Amino acid sequence: MKNGDIWRALAEPLRRQLLEILRAGAQPAGQLALTTGHSQPLVSQHLRVLLEAGLVRVSPQGRSRLYGLNEEGFRTVAEWLAQYEVFWSERLDRLAEVVEQR
């Protein structure tokens, strides 16, 4: 998936509705189809977009698969900043190693 797909995933009303429903807890695709009144293939198609955008994750339960919100996909700006700060700090350490070798 390309850049900005979290946003694109959210731009579709049915996908927002699915996320809204999933806030209450994980569910199988069939149940989501019943709740929304849409066909299961259509719901599965939208779930796939949400999965690829990292907003939803799937876990097996017995013979079915449960779809739930992926908390990781909803990181706050502060969390992103902290993550990137660690990332850059490590990379700058590596930069120091690389330039000092030469």
Next chain:
Amino acid sequence: MKDSIVLEREFNLPPEKIWHALTDAETLGRWLMPNTFRLEVGAEFTFSTKPAPGFDGVVRCKVLQINPQRSLSYTWQGGGLDTVVEWTLEPKNSGTLLKLRHRGFRGFKASLIRRILESGWKSMLSGEAFERLAREAK
């Protein structure tokens, strides 16, 4: 709210050595990420890393500004991030002070997503309020 990451490092090497490590694709790949960098204003390039949920592992970039051995900036987009990375080199004593500023996090869409999730978004489902937020995020 904080919008940028700012980091500094001092090197006992002249700016041209550091500049080379920032702008030579092969050297850049040894400390940052494998990339297709080209030192040319407007050049589009990518950094590649391991994919993660919501991130395909590709950072898409475009060179914004080049001031040889002094400064370099490019866009940094990936996984919903739409940010800018700025490098500044200053001669210091006989070495170099390297400054990194990674800015633009405030506009990050995830904060908006969070707001939408937290604000009871029944009303958002109508679309209108959502579209307004979408415009605000741009």
